[in-house]
Amino acid sequence: MRLFVVEDDPYWQQAIEAIVSHRPEFRIVALCSNLRQALRSMRTELFDLMIVDLGLPDGSGIEAIRAARQYQPDADILVATVFADEANVVAAIFAGATGYLLKESTPTQWSAAIDDLRAGHSPIDPKIARHILAAVQRRTSTAQLSPRSDLRPSPVNAVAGGFEDPKLSPREIEVLQLVAKGFTLVEVARFLKLSPHTTRSHAKAIYRKLEVNTRGEAVFEASLLGLI
Template identity: 45%
Template structure:
């Protein structure tokens, strides 16, 4: 889980100048964050990621020299504990699912105002997965569709319960209280879940489990 006791180092990737400046202004006015760079191209953002650690990547998807998913994938490789949040006008099923599979744990549309944006960042840093309502409908529709069970390691009943809690956006502390278990055991169960589902984050785990028919939301 992200350390929320210090300012989050944020990398912003947005090619539209007015939007980039607006988002940068919002981040700079938020005491919980530190904007390390505001990039207009994928090349600039990849250079920043290779040069210094960040805690949060906020990225558009369609860029003049590539796709924001490339930045998300590099972030996941270099800084596994960091978070990625998409801010885009794109909301088709394939784009949303590809971004989540790459490692995005938040997905907002560009009509988000300053209050909603800060609340989304704070929610994400607290261990939740903030998404716009239209994006949530895409995920619910995909997860509710009939899916044939695919082979793979079976989850224990406890792991299945924890996975249901993850899908609801519960934090480690909330999971421990909900299941009446020690908070220290929650990361152990989650690590096992990720290993069995070949997932890197909670969004991937929920998506993969739904595809395999292990959970239904």
């Protein structure tokens, strides 16, 4: 199996190479330390699996995921990162990632995640909220996206493509953006200098307008609409 690795940290580059070295069926065809190099190599290298970090020195691994979906639509894409917040998880999965692993995982877990991907599963680290993946799967199975579905629609395109504009207020969007970064409602209230009751009221309004029931679903819907 041909692996395409996008990772800027030398430690993790060596860690991935060490994991692969114990699996003779694996072969690294590209080891890229930044986004520019990855986008260039993607045009010429064929691969079955991409392992990509989200925090790159010259951009986001999300862009590499989107490009990989264009050049190698059948390849699996495993995110391996330190970012566990819902916004990054949702963005990565919506861009085309098929698995999401935190770097604190053991070599055995890394190897198992790769095997799960090749078996057609979507391995997600236990610390990642699983309802986010469920929301993505439910939405992408029914949503009528534009031909370039690898790109997140803008609010205008979302409305034109059938997504209803929820008309969130500026304050509600502000609350949603902080929630997407992983803050609790109590922390959001403290940050915005609001009462917890007011923040909870904003959260209820957001859920109602987006027609969702969980924070993960709210973040995903807002990503589709270009609100966060």
